[in-house]
Structure formats: structure tokens, C-alpha cells
Amino acid sequence: MQAQNNISCFIRIDVYKSFRVNYSLLVFIKHGKDMYILCSKMSTKVSSNVKNLNKKGTMRAWQIHQYGGNEELTLSDSVTIPKIKDPKGILINVHAASINPIDCRMRAGYGSTAMNGIRQKTIFPTNGGEFPLILGRDFSGEVVETGRDVRKFQRGDEVWGTVFASKQGCLADYTIAQEHEISLKPSMITHTSASSIPYVACTVNAALKEFGGLSENSVKDKRILIYGGSGGIGTFAIQLMKAFGAEVATICSTDAIELVTSLGADVVIDYTKQDVRQELANIEKFDIILDSFGKEKTGYSMEFLKSSKCNDSKYITLKHPFLQNIDDYGIPVGLLRSLSDAAIDISLGLRKGISHRWAIYLPTGKALERFAKLVDDDQIIPVIDKVFPFEDVPAAFEKVEQGHARGKTVIQMVKEK
Numbered sequence: 001m002q003a004q005n006n007i008s009c010f011i012r013i014d015v016y017k018s019f020r021v022n023y024s025l026l027v028f029i030k031h032g033k034d035m036y037i038l039c040s041k042m043s044t045k046v047s048s049n050v051k052n053l054n055k056k057g058t059m060r061a062w063q064i065h066q067y068g069g070n071e072e073l074t075l076s077d078s079v080t081i082p083k084i085k086d087p088k089g090i091l092i093n094v095h096a097a098s099i100n101p102i103d104c105r106m107r108a109g110y111g112s113t114a115m116n117g118i119r120q121k122t123i124f125p126t127n128g129g130e131f132p133l134i135l136g137r138d139f140s141g142e143v144v145e146t147g148r149d150v151r152k153f154q155r156g157d158e159v160w161g162t163v164f165a166s167k168q169g170c171l172a173d174y175t176i177a178q179e180h181e182i183s184l185k186p187s188m189i190t191h192t193s194a195s196s197i198p199y200v201a202c203t204v205n206a207a208l209k210e211f212g213g214l215s216e217n218s219v220k221d222k223r224i225l226i227y228g229g230s231g232g233i234g235t236f237a238i239q240l241m242k243a244f245g246a247e248v249a250t251i252c253s254t255d256a257i258e259l260v261t262s263l264g265a266d267v268v269i270d271y272t273k274q275d276v277r278q279e280l281a282n283i284e285k286f287d288i289i290l291d292s293f294g295k296e297k298t299g300y301s302m303e304f305l306k307s308s309k310c311n312d313s314k315y316i317t318l319k320h321p322f323l324q325n326i327d328d329y330g331i332p333v334g335l336l337r338s339l340s341d342a343a344i345d346i347s348l349g350l351r352k353g354i355s356h357r358w359a360i361y362l363p364t365g366k367a368l369e370r371f372a373k374l375v376d377d378d379q380i381i382p383v384i385d386k387v388f389p390f391e392d393v394p395a396a397f398e399k400v401e402q403g404h405a406r407g408k409t410v411i412q413m414v415k416e417k
């Protein structure tokens with residue numbers, strides 16, 4: 001019953017806090033209180049390490065002015081370089097960024113209701129709405145300026161990290177991240193390689209640790225099934241689980257078998273040639289399933305989890321209607337629908353003797369610091385499908401939207417020697 005209590009407690013707290021902050025989603029997804037009006041004691045004065053970033057104070061950025069298809073992406077070279085308003089903010093010169101499926105979905109408006117809810121509740125609300133909006137959630141680059149209260153980083157530090165979805169993104173020459181969202185990048189790899197990791201790494205970390213309640217030690221020798229082993233999430237999750245000593249099975253298509261095997265997968269099922277259900281039935285049951293496709297497609301696999309009285313087998317899904325419900329029904333009703341949908345999943349899981357968890361990306365510089373060491377120790381290697389120059393961002397979106405990823409799609413702002 002331990003797992004159930006954790007989840008329901010989490011939901012209760014979030015509902016309570018959400019109402020207190022006028023249905024804001026921020027606390028619900030545990031993104032830290034420092035973005036709220038609750039933090040009104042914080043000073044807005046920012047100390048600058050750099051006198052002039054460039055003469056004009058402008059940068060290149062890919063923006064959208066309304067939600068829609070790829071045609072909405074426009075490149076401007078006269079966007080004002082963002083100013084640090086939050087004492088924990090850090091201005092970063094972006095050398096490379098990656099494109100994640102969430103960027104394509106956000107371009108089309110996914111999650112906008114929740115993100116606007118958060119934007120209006122921040123200490124520095126974006127007056128006049130979200131547009132023009134810069135997409136791009138993860139990057140690698142160099143610190144050029146730090147907020148007054150930043151302690152861990154200084155000008156010139158090479159860092160990697162993520163920017164939260166309610167903020168202006170990093171498909172630009174400069175972006176602002178919070179101190180808790182970044183860490184020093186791995187020293188042994190380039191910015192281009194490094195930029196491929198932070199968003200998927202933070203998502204996998206959130207799924208397993210924050211939502212799944214698992215730790216490095218608790219996954220050791222556990223059997224985990226990872227759906228979509230060939231994509232961004234899969235290629236990272238396989239390597240992380242192997243580094244932590246788990247036994248990994250994954251599902252992918254034929255031409256990705258070699259890739260996922262080279263990353264350490266112990267069992268590989270080819271969903272294009274094999275009957276996945278039959279194959280899963282023939283092998284030992286799992287302790288954990290990490291699902292990126294949603295229970296409509298993969299819910300059947302719950303029967304291949306070890307069931308136990310204490311529900312310590314975990315079905316963790318990254319595909320659930322949390323943000324979609326809010327887009328469809330607005331913040332209060334959408335949240336209630338999500339609570340009710342999650343409660344149904346939890347209770348169905350309990351009947352099967354498993355713990356069913358919904359997970360969502362959460363930023364974490366602390367985990368990135370740990371992952372940087374694993375990268376420098378060669379336990380995790382960046383898997384890059386294709387690198388696009390900054391001018392070709394729309395082509396990169398098109399590629400990600402077409403699917404069949406073999407690792408990550410990366411954008412290079414600064415050419416490497």
C-alpha cells in the first residue's frame with residue numbers, strides 16, 4: 001500500500017495548493033515554489049557580470065506568433081536578448097539545442113492552457129500573452145551572466161540544462177534558465193552532443209525517481225521493460241538502467257535492433273516482425289515498465305509485471321491526458337478530470353497488484369550533474385540521429401514529427417571545429 005499512499009498524497013497536496021494559487025499547475029507538477037507570487041519577498045535586482053552582450057542587444061531566435069504547423073516558425077535576427085529578472089536566473093549563450101516531440105506538439109498549441117496559467121502566476125508575468133513564443137526545451141552552452149543570488153555558476157561555465165515549458169525556450173542564441181535547471185555539462189563531449197541529453201534525462205529521472213519512487217539502488221538487478229528503445233527517451237533510459245545495474249528488455253523495429261543492443265539492452269523484441277505479447281509471455285515477468293505510448297497501445301503489458309501484495313511492481317507511463325484534459329476543459333475542470341482519470345488507473349493497477357504511475361518531465365540540475373559524470377565515464381553516450389544548422393530548424397521539426405527517431409535531433413547554433 002506504500003506506493004498508493006505516495007501517489008494519492010501527492011495528488012491531494014497538489015489539489016490543495018492548486019486551489020490556493022488559483023488553479024495554477026506549477027505546484028501540482030512540483031516545479032518549485034520560486035516561480036510563484038508566494039516568492040514576492042525575492043528581490044528583482046540582478047547583478048550583471050557582463051557589461052555588453054553585443055552592441056545592439058539583439059539575437060537570432062526561431063519564434064511562433066500563433067499555434068499551428070511548421071509554417072508558423074519564423075527566424076528573426078532582431079529579438080531582444082532576454083534580461084535576467086529573477087535573482088536565480090542565468091543567461092546562457094546557447095551553442096546547441098535539441099528538438100523533442102513536445103516542441104512539435106507545443107508549436108501546435110498542446111499544453112498552452114496550463115502553460116498560460118503558469119505564466120500568469122509567475123513573479124514576472126509575461127504581459128500580453130505568450131506570443132511571440134520561442135520553442136526549444138534543452139540546450140548546452142556557456143554562462144554569460146548570472147542573477148544576484150546564483151551561487152553555483154559563473155560567467156564562462158559550460159553548462160547543459162532544460163528550460164521549463166512556460167518559459168521562452170532555447171531555439172535562440174541566448175536563453176535564460178534557473179540555477180536549479182542546469183549543471184556543468186560533461187567535459188568530455190561537445191556542446192552538440194551534450195544538448196541531446198538534458199530533456200530526455202530529466203524526464204526519465206522524473207519518471208523513475210520522482211513519480212516511480214525508485215532509486216539507483218532499488219533498480220539494481222530489477223527487470224525493466226522500456227517501450228520505444230530507439231527514440232530519445234528509450235536510448236537514454238536503456239543506458240541509465242544498465243548503468244544502475246538493471247536488466248533491460250526493450251521493444252523497437254528491425255533496423256534499431258543493433259542500436260539498442262549496442263546500448264546494452266539484454267532482451268530486444270522487434271514489434272514489426274514479432275508478436276510482442278507472445279514474446280513477453282515467454283520471458284520472466286518485469287518489476288518495472290516504462291511506457292511512452294500510453295495504455296491504449298501498451299496497457300496489455302501490465303499483465304507481464306510481477307504482481308505483489310505490496311504493489312512494488314510499477315507501470316510508469318509518460319503518455320497520459322494530464323495536459324490534454326486542461327487544454328480541453330480548462331484548468332479547474334481539466335485538473336479534476338485528470339485526478340479522476342489517474343485515480344481510475346491507480347485503482348485498476350491495485351486490483352492487479354501493481355502500482356500505476358503517471359509521470360511528467362521535471363527539471364533537475366542535480367540529476368544532470370550526476371548524469372554528466374556517467375557521460376564522462378562513458379556509461380552513457382549521446383545518441384544523435386541528425387544535426388541541423390540553426391537556419392534549418394523547420395526541417396528538424398519535420399524530421400521529429402515524421403517519427404522513427406534513432407536517438408535525438410540536434411540544432412547547432414555555434415559550429416564546432
Ligand SMILES: NC(=O)c1ccc[n+]([C@@H]2O[C@H](COP(=O)([O-])OP(=O)(O)OC[C@H]3O[C@@H](n4cnc5c(N)ncnc54)[C@H](OP(=O)(O)O)[C@@H]3O)[C@@H](O)[C@H]2O)c1
Binds near residue numbers: 252292318406407
Ligand atoms: N510526459 C512527459 O513529460 C514526456 C516527456 C518526454 C516524452 N514524452 C512522450 O514519450 C514519447 C517518446 O518520446 P521520445 O522523445 O523518445 O520520442 P521519439 O524520439 O520520437 O522516439 C519514439 C520511438 O519509438 C519508436 N516506436 C514507434 N512505435 C513503436 C512501437 N509500437 N513499439 C516500439 N517502438 C516504437 C520510434 O521508432 P519506429 O517508429 O521506427 O519504431 C521511435 O524511435 C513521446 O510520444 C512523448 O510524447 C512524454
